[in-house]
Amino acid sequence: MTKRGPGAAEADQDPDYRKAIEILSERLGRQDLQTLYRQALATPTPADEQIVQKLLESGxxxxxxxxxxxxxxxxxxxxxxxxxxxxxxxGQFHQRGYGDPMGGFTNGDVIGGVIGGILSGALRSRNLDDALNGGFRQRPPRLPGGFGGGLRLPRGGGGGLGRPPAGGGGFRTGGRF
Structure with a gap:
């Protein structure tokens, strides 16, 4: 390393000086490293060759x-x-109503494979749209009659919780309270 003379610190602060150093460094950086290596081989010291070799490796x-x-x-x-x-x-999924609880997909494995294909780059979203369209099925509507369509609640007449039958007040003996 070279010794710097008095005033070197002030030169470092000078923007024109810094710009000149920057331009010089850039131009030296563009110089062909192979040319530098040939020039270093022509010099008597192996230190030049080692430095240029390190520069080549760095490049x-x-x-x-x-x-x-x-x-x-x-x-x-x-x-x-x-x-x-x-x-x-x-967006297409939501727009077409595929999230409707009254529908479902019959081809979940195909849809999963298409999503994997999109992630791997082999397929496109168009393929997923086709798989979604082809596998979505509306479930049939539920039958009326309460939960599940099978449970029927009792209606009036025939026993149940309505009024007691006429006469006797509801007791077998016919009495009342």
């Missing part, structure tokens, strides 16, 4: 990291598209 690591970043960005875009498709299908 390769940066290239791999940039490729990985690009893959992650693409994955995020794909996931956002898949989520939007599923949200669109959810």
């Amino acid at each position: 390769q690591k940066i290239a791999r990291a940039e490729a990985e970043i690009q893959n992650i960005r693409q994955t995020a875009v794909d996931l956002a598209r898949k989520r939007a498709e599923l949200e669109q299908s959810l």
Whole structure:
């Protein structure tokens, strides 16, 4: 490292100086590392070669990291598209009344497979809409007559809880209270 002379701290604060250093660093960064390596081989010290070799390795690591970043960005875009498709299908689900308790799906396994296909990227929301349309069935309406349609409540006449039969006041002996 070189020693810095008096006034170096003031130079660091100067915006024009910093801009010049930034431009110089950027231009040096663009210089071909292979050219630097060849120049370092021509010098008598192996330290130059080691430094340039490390720069080459760093450049390769940066290239791999940039490729990985690009893959992650693409994955995020794909996931956002898949989520939007599923949200669109959810909107269709509600719009078509598939949440009605008087209906149900006869093809739950197919619907699950289609959702898995959308998440893996093999299928689209159009396939889910088709599966939902094809498997939804309305249940028949319930029969009248109370809960479950089978329980019937007693009506007047024939015993039950109505008035006691005429005569006798309700006791076998015919008496009253």
